[in-house]
Amino acid sequence: MSQIPFRHIMAAHCESGTVTALLNHHGLNITEPMVFGISSGIFFAYLKTPVMDFPMFAVRSMPGHVRTKFADRTGVKFKSKTYRNPEKAEKELNELLDRNQPVAVQVDFFYMNYFPAWYRIHVNVHFVTVIGREGDKYFISDSYHPQIAEVSREALTKGRFAGGSMAPKGFMFYPVYIPEKIDFEKAIKAGMKGATYNMLKIPLPFLGVKGIRRFANRIVDWPKYARDEDFLAEKIFRITIFLEDQGTGGGGFRFLYASFLQEASKVLNNPRLDEMSKEMMNIGDGWREVSLASAKVAKQRDFSREKLTEIGDLLRQRADIEESFFNRLDKELSNHKNNI
Amino acid sequence: MKEKDLVIDCPYHQVILYAEKGDGTYGPFQTGSYMAGVNISEHFRITGNHTRALLEQLKAGIISPVYYFMMIEGLTADELAGRTGISKFRVKKHLTPKGFSKMRISTMKRYTDVLNIPLANMFQIVCTIEDRNWDMGYQGEIDNSKTGSISQEKTDNPLVIETKIIQNRK
DSSP states (O other): OOBOOOOOOOOSSHHHHHHHHHHHHTTOOOOHHHHHHHTTOEEEEEEOOTTOSSOEEEEEOOTTHHHHHHHHHHOOEEEEEOOSOHHHHHHHHHHHHHTTOOEEEEEOGGGOTTSOGGGOOOOSOEEEEEEEEETTEEEEEOTTSSSOEEEEHHHHHHHHTOOSTTOOTTOEEEEEEOOSSOOHHHHHHHHHHHHHIIIIIOSOTTBHHHHHHHHHHHGGGHHHHOSSHHHHHHHHHHHHIIIIISSSSSGGGHHHHHHHHHHHHHHTTOHHHHHHHHHHHHHHHHHHHHHHHHHHHHHHTOOOHHHHHHHHHHHHHHHHHHHHHHHHHHHHHHHHHHHO | OBGGGGOOOOTTSEEEEEEEOTTSOEEEEEEEOHHHHHHHHHHHHHHHHHHHHHHHHHHTTSSOHHHHHHHHTTOOHHHHHHHHTOOHHHHHHHTSHHHHHTOOHHHHHHHHHHHTSOGGGGSEEEEOBTTBOOOTTOOOOOOTTSOEEEEEEEOSSTTOEEEEEEEOOO
16 A cells, blocks of 8 residues: 555644644544644643753643543544554554554654654654555654655654653554534633643642743753753753744744634634733743743853843743733633633 | 744754734744754754764773763663663663673663664774764765775774774875
């Protein structure tokens, strides 16, 4: 066989992009921001555990949550499976492809060698859709790649069975049931509720708005974890990459979330949400300021406490503004409920 | 952010960003990557410096090849342990030249499978073009129109030699 006819689209983020493309393929007309918003993808976490050499942060929910939360809230059902045996995983993937079923798989990004070597890093939570095979190669729709790509059987297997943290274990999924009528109003509100909970109410000091504040307070300590100046410059520049480049849609997913709110305002017929989408766009602009300040510090190699405090202050502003925003979104949801 | 304010000219690395369109709606648009468009030369400079420093340490017998490749691939000892199935305690031993010298070939194979290099490269630094210290796993194409010769030299590390493929200038 060769390629299954599949509309390849680039997306901001690999998981929401993969879920969106698969749902579009099966006839559900939905956008990436809607998938991201319904699944409460927006988030913040600042992490530094004893086994971590260097602190890290995340601006989105846990890998896998986009699919599971979206399914819970819309009634869409996905068949998902992990494997111990690579041969069995490959055989079942091939059988599905032979039945014209595109299949999303979790891989170590490093093995997706249609990207240039300098860009590929070991991250076990990349999602791509396999849309066909021919001889010893597979056709891949990857949200980060402009065209349909090809990857060898060996590379795909290595990517699907890389070990280490969050090992894919051959994980794959595809939709098996899409309800004829989805209650989008309910799903959108549940998604917003989930986002406000994630950002405001998780009782852990490194998650949500509290996580942004922790990041703001701890960034001045980063030099003590770095082995040299080059290393520190690279890590500080990674703030920019994580916020702008690495599948966020810019502004640390805040621009994507603003797009969701704009769409949601139409579905819920609530103009107040349209105003809030503009606010969220401005919040994203503020995150972009954090990105640019970090890139500047990294480039100029000025790692003084003063400069890092400046980035910390920008982060603290983000925390305050997001706390206010999500509190108001929470109230808006309560008001909307009362008005129905 | 308006779409026009996010445009980066970088045709070889494209990304999707969300921004405000001309009509006030928000949506996706394709543009160049900020990282690739603005910072790639700095990234190459930093990684190049890091690789060269590691090579010197390897040649001097200060670090083991496992440590070298682990760093090149951006892995940590914990991550390498998880990927090879070798205990963290043993991985940490193998990161030192002493621990490396006592390693079995079968164990080494588990590392090379994860680190994506031939087993032979655990014992040699391959320099593919004269005067350019490419990293050991470099597998770029060699210009076959030029004749070349291969030489091998000892380093201060008794377990590692330097293999040089020298292209003759025409």
